[in-house]
Amino acid sequence: xxxxxxxxxxxxxxxxxxxxxxxxxxxxxxxxxxxxxxxxxxxxxxxxxxxxxxxxxxxxxxxxxxxxxxxxxxxxxxxxxxxxxxxxxxxxxxxxxxxxxxxxxxxxxxxxxxxxxxxxxxxxxxxxxxxxxxxxxxxxxxxxxxxxxxxxxxxxxxxxxxxxxxxxxxxxxxxxxxxxxxxxxxxxxxxxxxxxxxxxxxxxxxxxxxxxxxxxxxxxxxxxxxxxxxxxxxxxxxxxxxxxxxxxxxxxxxxxxxxxxxxxxxxxxxxxxxxxxxxxxxxxxxxxxxxxxxxxxxxxxxxxxxxxxxxxxxxxxxxxxxxxxxxxxxxxxxxxxxxxxxxxxxxxxxxxxx
Amino acid sequence: xxxxxxxxxxxxxxxxxxxxxxxxxxxxxxxxxxxxxxxxxxxxxxxxxxxxxxxxxxxxxxxxxxxxxxxxxxxxxxxxxxxxxxxxxxxxxxxxxxxxxxxxxxxxxxxxxxxxxxxxxxxxxxxxxxxxxxxxxxxxxxxxxxxxxxxxxxxxxxxxxxxxxxxxxxxxxxxxxxxxxxxxxxxxxxxxxxxxxxxxxxxxxxxxxxxxxxxxxxxxxxxxxxxxxxxxxxxxxxxxxxxxxxxxxxxxxxxxxxxxxxxxxxxxxxxxxxxxxxxxxxxxxxxxxxxxxxxxxxxxxxxxxxxxxxxxxxxxxxxxxxxxxxxxxxxxxxxxxxxxxxxxxxxxxxxxxx
Numbered sequence: 001x002x003x004x005x006x007x008x009x010x011x012x013x014x015x016x017x018x019x020x021x022x023x024x025x026x027x028x029x030x031x032x033x034x035x036x037x038x039x040x041x042x043x044x045x046x047x048x049x050x051x052x053x054x055x056x057x058x059x060x061x062x063x064x065x066x067x068x069x070x071x072x073x074x075x076x077x078x079x080x081x082x083x084x085x086x087x088x089x090x091x092x093x094x095x096x097x098x099x100x101x102x103x104x105x106x107x108x109x110x111x112x113x114x115x116x117x118x119x120x121x122x123x124x125x126x127x128x129x130x131x132x133x134x135x136x137x138x139x140x141x142x143x144x145x146x147x148x149x150x151x152x153x154x155x156x157x158x159x160x161x162x163x164x165x166x167x168x169x170x171x172x173x174x175x176x177x178x179x180x181x182x183x184x185x186x187x188x189x190x191x192x193x194x195x196x197x198x199x200x201x202x203x204x205x206x207x208x209x210x211x212x213x214x215x216x217x218x219x220x221x222x223x224x225x226x227x228x229x230x231x232x233x234x235x236x237x238x239x240x241x242x243x244x245x246x247x248x249x250x251x252x253x254x255x256x257x258x259x260x261x262x263x264x265x266x267x268x269x270x271x272x273x274x275x276x277x278x279x280x281x282x283x284x285x286x287x288x289x290x291x292x293x294x295x296x297x298x299x300x301x302x303x304x305x306x307x308x309x310x311x312x313x314x315x316x317x318x319x320x321x322x323x324x325x326x327x328x329x330x331x332x333x334x335x336x337x338x339x340x341x342x343x344x345x346x347x348x349x350x351x352x353x354x
Numbered sequence: 355x356x357x358x359x360x361x362x363x364x365x366x367x368x369x370x371x372x373x374x375x376x377x378x379x380x381x382x383x384x385x386x387x388x389x390x391x392x393x394x395x396x397x398x399x400x401x402x403x404x405x406x407x408x409x410x411x412x413x414x415x416x417x418x419x420x421x422x423x424x425x426x427x428x429x430x431x432x433x434x435x436x437x438x439x440x441x442x443x444x445x446x447x448x449x450x451x452x453x454x455x456x457x458x459x460x461x462x463x464x465x466x467x468x469x470x471x472x473x474x475x476x477x478x479x480x481x482x483x484x485x486x487x488x489x490x491x492x493x494x495x496x497x498x499x500x501x502x503x504x505x506x507x508x509x510x511x512x513x514x515x516x517x518x519x520x521x522x523x524x525x526x527x528x529x530x531x532x533x534x535x536x537x538x539x540x541x542x543x544x545x546x547x548x549x550x551x552x553x554x555x556x557x558x559x560x561x562x563x564x565x566x567x568x569x570x571x572x573x574x575x576x577x578x579x580x581x582x583x584x585x586x587x588x589x590x591x592x593x594x595x596x597x598x599x600x601x602x603x604x605x606x607x608x609x610x611x612x613x614x615x616x617x618x619x620x621x622x623x624x625x626x627x628x629x630x631x632x633x634x635x636x637x638x639x640x641x642x643x644x645x646x647x648x649x650x651x652x653x654x655x656x657x658x659x660x661x662x663x664x665x666x667x668x669x670x671x672x673x674x675x676x677x678x679x680x681x682x683x684x685x686x687x688x689x690x691x692x693x694x695x696x697x698x699x700x701x702x703x704x705x706x707x708x
Contacts, residue, residue, distance in 0.1 A: 029451075030449060030450055030451075031451050032562050032672075033562070035671065035672050036671055037670025037672070038669040039671065079705065079708065080705050080708055086704040089702070089703075093697070095695075095696060095697025095701065096384055097384075097385050097692060097696055100688075100695045101692070103695075104684075104687065208386050208387070312669065313667040313669075315390075315391050315392035315666065315667075316391025317391045317392070318391070319389040323390065330458075330684060333458065334454075334455060337454050337455075337458055338455070341457075342450065342451055343444055343447070343449025347449065348440065348444040348447070350440040351433065351437050351440060352433075354433065
């Protein structure tokens with residue numbers, strides 16, 4: 001618990017001077033002022049986060065956290081639970097969507113087992129795999145808390161540690177993604193509970209539930225909320241009762257990244273739920289978050305509205321893993337290159353506005 | 355004129371078999387079906403364009419065409435006309451936004467002088483500069499046609515030639531952008547005339563006109579339309595009377611790219627106006643066009659609606675040069691990598707939907 005508190009205390013405000021300098025530089029570059037819109041705003045935000053008026057994004061990292069969910073026993077997912085470890089192996093052999101998109105943008109993927117319900121056997125030491133398994137999946141939240149309070153703390157702390165050790169390997173920006181069969185169910189529960197939106201509105205089809213499945217999923221979420229009665233004043237209690245290990249891990253990554261002034265690109269619905277927990281723990285986190293895309297998953301809009309952040313794009317994606325974050329990181333990198341590499345009117349000998 | 359006709363005749367339909375194979379492959383990749391949304395659709399479209407069910411985007415080219423406009427004498431731009439050649443030099447020395455974004459995505463930029471009102475002095479042979487100057491800018495369309503019918507034909511033919519020669523250097527995809535002080539004015543005129551929307555609705559502030567300037571711009575566009583009376587049945591007449599040399603050049607690039615089955619990523623408002631001319635010449639062109647972004651410039655939406663294509667993103671950009679196209683190309687490339695590089699359920703030993 002001390003580690004979480006310390007991390008939160010280290011989260012500072014954006015650096016207004018760096019932002020002002022970055023904006024001033026944007027206004028001298030050879031283009032009509034503000035004509036690059038969000039690209040300009042992003043570069044200014046990154047300046048504020050990094051305290052550098054000409055920030056550079058070189059080392060890009062995507063942290064994909066996996067975990068299983070007891071609530072999957074309730075038939076709330078279109079896929080069987082064994083897909084979680086199977087996909088972890090797919091991540092490790094480079095065949096998943098996140099691997100492809102990470103290669104595309106030149107990022108490394110770090111896969112973290114936060115609570116997969118199977119042993120992940122890594123043949124040799126793999127620098128891109130971290131075993132932080134808290135347990136073999138959460139327990140079924142329709143029958144009791146998903147995890148103990150202590151395990152909720154441990155999952156966040158594990159995320160903080162992952163960020164810290166990965167930062168040592170080089171990290172100018174981090175994308176956060178998830179893998180876990182059934183994990184839209186706890187995520188919808190968290191979103192409904194924290195934003196106050198009706199469960200029906202923030203619960204979607206996940207990987208492809210049919211109408212019956214969706215009805216069941218909504219019903220189970222309501223049951224879990226009624227049974228567990230999370231404490232609105234204690235985000236860790238919310239995580240413990242209706243969350244997941246990978247969700248807690250992502251919360252920890254976000255808090256720690258903010259404490260180190262590293263921009264965080266949030267992926268979709270599950271990482272968004274983790275961002276809500278982080279925001280409950282420390283509203284300052286918001287300044288460090290960049291929402292990559294608007295997911296198809298119902299309820300993602302409620303997350304972004306609650307956080308007050310706008311997504312960069314909407315490509316009708318709903319895969320998770322960090323796939324949206326990867327594309328978002330590339331846009332952030334582009335924004336910083338604009339700020340750093342473009343010629344000024346003076347340098348290029350271009351006449352200014354009349 | 356023969357060259358334009360021949361090019362149009364060579365534009366074929368999308369390859370349905372390749373698209374079907376690509377879609378079938380997408381459905382075997384380790385992700386819930388359709389969970390990558392537009393990325394999946396894009397890869398299928400590229401398969402249809404290239405007749406390859408696993409297309410690869412390696413050689414990326416952005417063609418930025420520059421031209422000046424007689425109508426700039428009417429005070430319809432916030433910047434002086436000398437900025438056009440100044441920016442061409444900026445492109446050639448790598449300091450402009452398009453250079454930065456092209457480097458970011460690994461594309462080469464080809465700068466074409468289609469009608470800049472100054473001699474562009476390139477010190478040594480520059481493989482990335484092509485001199486196709488039709489004239490030192492168009493004439494003032496509020497006083498007569500912007501160019502002769504013959505010059506309109508020449509500008510399109512020049513674009514066709516540029517695409518042909520650049521294709522020889524390697525080109526899997528092409529982005530099309532513009533530079534030309536005053537060129538939102540002919541573009542708005544073209545958009546109003548072709549789409550039938552009121553001039554007021556499709557005329558914006560360009561690089562930053564004030565309210566007075568905008569009023570004047572609208573008035574001058576109306577005057578040009580009334581005076582020149584373009585022939586609704588002849589797209590080349592429209593280009594001649596209210597267009598521009600770089601607009602005609604981009605039209606030619608688009609037609610030629612389609613004839614060679616090369617996907618075309620359209621930038622913003624000006625290249626959109628060129629796409630309208632191309633679409634008038636051959637509606638088949640639409641299948642080959644990918645709209646990168648929705649520009650801030652009023653009237654861009656009308657273009658996309660008329661063409662029936664959806665933009666990939668909206669980052670409040672309005673710079674031109676091909677900057678939106680560059681970011682769009684990267685997304686298209688990512689979509690093809692997904693299709694080619696992801697493991698199938700079978701390859702990865704991942705269980706399918708229950």
